[in-house]
Amino acid sequence: ETGVTQSPTHLIKTRGQQVTLRCSSQSGHNTVSWYQQALGQGPQFIFQYYREEENGRGNFPPRFSGLQFPNYSSELNVNALELDDSALYLCASSSIEQEGYTFGSGTRLTVV
Amino acid sequence: EDQVTQSPEALRLQEGESSSLNCSYTVSGLRGLFWYRQDPGKGPEFLFTLYSAGEEKEKERLKATLTKKESFLHITAPKPEDSATYLCAVRPGAGKSTFGDGTTLTVKP
Numbered sequence: 570e571t572g573v574t575q576s577p578t579h580l581i582k583t584r585g586q587q588v589t590l591r592c593s594s595q596s597g598h599n600t601v602s603w604y605q606q607a608l609g610q611g612p613q614f615i616f617q618y619y620r621e622e623e624n625g626r627g628n629f630p631p632r633f634s635g636l637q638f639p640n641y642s643s644e645l646n647v648n649a650l651e652l653d654d655s656a657l658y659l660c661a662s663s664s665i666e667q668e669g670y671t672f673g674s675g676t677r678l679t680v681v
Numbered sequence: 682e683d684q685v686t687q688s689p690e691a692l693r694l695q696e697g698e699s700s701s702l703n704c705s706y707t708v709s710g711l712r713g714l715f716w717y718r719q720d721p722g723k724g725p726e727f728l729f730t731l732y733s734a735g736e737e738k739e740k741e742r743l744k745a746t747l748t749k750k751e752s753f754l755h756i757t758a759p760k761p762e763d764s765a766t767y768l769c770a771v772r773p774g775a776g777k778s779t780f781g782d783g784t785t786l787t788v789k790p
Contacts, residue, residue: 610782614778669715669717670717
C-alpha cells in the first residue's frame with residue numbers, strides 16, 4: 570500500500586490568485602474526495618470524484634473545481650482566492666471494499 | 682441536513698483514567714458511522730466503521746459503540762500516546778461524509 574500523497578504540503582498565495590493542489594490516491598482506490606478543514610473544526614466536504622466524474626458536491630462555490638485522472642490521481646483548483654480559503658485541504662481516497670477514507674496529510678493553504 | 686455533534690470539545694485525563702467520547706447524529710438513513718484519529722498537522726486516520734445499532738468494534742484501548750442516535754468511543758486506561766483529536770463522521774449513502782468538530786483528548790502521564 571502506498572497511501573495518499575498530497576502536494577505541496579504548504580502554500581502561501583495572495584488574494585485573487587489561483588491555486589492547484591494535487592493528490593495521488595492509494596493503490597486500488599477509485600474514489601477521491603476533497604475536504605476543507607479550518608482550524609479547530611471538522612473537515613467540510615468539497616466534492617467527490619468516481620471514475621473521473623464528479624458525483625457529489627458540498628456547499629462550495631463554482632470557483633472550487635476538480636479533476637480526476639485515469640490513474641485515479643486528482644487535482645483541486647481554486648480560483649479568485651479569498652482570505653477565508655485559508656485552511657488545511659485534505660484529499661481522501663476510498664473503495665467499495667473499504668468504506669472508511671484513507672486521508673493524505675493535507676496541504677496547508679494560507680491566503681494573504 | 683445531516684448533523685454531527687461531538688462532546689466534550691476537549692478532555693484532559695490522567696494516564697490510566699478511562700472515559701468516553703460522545704458523537705450525536707441526525708442523518709437521513711445511515712450507511713455508516715466512522716471514527717477517525719487526527720494528530721496535529723496530519724490528516725485523519727481511520728479507526729472504525731459501525732453500520733447498525735448495537736454494533737461494537739475494538740482496537741487496543743479503544744472501543745466504539747453505536748445506537749440509533751449516538752456513538753461512543755470508550756478509552757480504557759489511556760496512555761499519553763492516545764492524545765489526539767478524535768473525529769466522528771456519518772455517511773447517509775453514496776457520497777460525502779459529514780464530520781463533527783472533534784474531541785481533543787490530552788492524556789497526562
